[in-house]
Amino acid sequence: MKKITGILIFILLISTLGMGCVESTEDTDASEQEDILLAEEQSELYSQKQERIDLVNAAIELIDEKGELAFPEFREKDSQWYNNNSYITVWKTEGIRVVFPPKVSGEGGSVLDLEDYNGEPLGRMIIDTALSEDGEGWVNYYWPKPGETAPSKKSTFVKRTTIGNETYLVHSGFYVNDYTYNKNLEDIEDINHFGEATIRNLINPNRVDMGLDIDYSIAHFIIKPGDFLEPLIMKNPETYYVLEGEGILYIEDVPFELRKGQLVLVPENAKQHMENTGDVDLEFLAINEPAWKPEHEIILE
Structure with missing residues (x-):
């Protein structure tokens, strides 16, 4: 689970930088203290x-x-x-x-x-x-x-x-x-078998009993050597982060090689499919915002 935790922190840092949230220390010190106090009051x-x-x-x-x-x-x-x-x-x-x-x-x-x-x-x-x-x-x-x-x-x-x-x-x-969402990877149930892929829900506010003030989901995919993820379209952007293995991700039929440590953003409404071209399991995280729902996904024949 340490590997998963480190990756999530890495992804959050990338998202923060991408949204332009880095400001000068002089401008943010006071507001950051106010934000911390507000967060504590609401937690x-x-x-x-x-x-x-x-x-x-x-x-x-x-x-x-x-x-x-x-x-x-x-x-x-x-x-x-x-x-x-x-x-x-x-x-x-x-x-x-x-x-x-x-x-x-x-x-x-x-x-x-x-x-x-x-x-x-x-x-x-x-x-x-x-x-x-x-x-x-x-x-x-x-x-x-x-x-x-x-x-x-x-x-x-x-x-x-x-x-x-x-x-x-x-x-x-x-x-x-x-009061916190806390799961060990080995305790997370399989939520679906999509084509030849095993999908495990790490976090999705639509799939837990407790109220989570988030609108994103993270799933853990495993594709066996020689297997593939069937063609589909997601109505929202989808980010993949490769944990292990290698493969090819096709976005609008354009091939992108996958390897450990790689991060790929698939645009919304883009046709995509994936295959494991290596000798070990291809494992990756799939991050969706808003959180994954069946209606966001279109399975292609």
């Missing part, structure tokens, strides 16, 4: 991080007011403290779990040697963050969502507080994948 991921911080701070305020009498309130289901996958957890700094709403029977147990899905020392990471000079911070790790066995990326905000002479740490986290 669901940013909002979720802020909600975790606010929830932990509110919990600490309640602890400051009520001490340990606040703990039963954190266990109340469908409250501001405990709702679905959102909840407050309280530990002692020596590694004793004091409040854990999803599994109250686990309270009183030691979490000092708790590890995440990948074997990282999660318990010690959380405690060390709370005992740091700042007394707070974020811990990122992998943990299965409730009812699932596969791990998901989770980000937790932890902060230190006290009740009398006892030091506690309060934390609350969220699953990052609920």
Whole structure:
């Protein structure tokens, strides 16, 4: 997946330069700061991080007011403290779990040697963050969502507080994948077999359940040696980036040789077809804007 990620960044850089978005530093510094602040305000991921911080701070305020009498309130289901996958957890700094709403029977147990899905020392990471000079911070790790066995990326905000002479740490986290589109190449399903090509959807806002504020799509094509991609016309421009192999792309019957690392833009409404002329799979990314839909494609006989 690292290869795919690097290529996408490369393509985005090319697009940015092509649109003339490079301006002088003097003209853009102020506006860039404003854009960053606006983007943070509009980002669901940013909002979720802020909600975790606010929830932990509110919990600490309640602890400051009520001490340990606040703990039963954190266990109340469908409250501001405990709702679905959102909840407050309280530990002692020596590694004793004091409040854990999803599994109250686990309270009183030691979490000092708790590890995440990948074997990282999660318990010690959380405690060390709370005992740091700042007394707070974020811990990122992998943990299965409730009812699932596969791990998901989770980000937790932890902060230190006290009740009398006892030091506690309060934390609350969220699953990052609920707010970002995150796929591993090996987990992506085949969406079509077009002629002799296998097509895999990397990203398409028309093919996912979550709302994606984009209007482009990226598909991963694989054409076996000696096979071909049948003639077609796309109503929108289409960009190909070759990952592996070699072949020939015909645009209006004009041949263009394909090789690893090559980027080709096919104009809108242009007739095109492709064949693998090498000894290994011809792999490439197909980028469409607007995002691919069946009605954008005309298959030729």
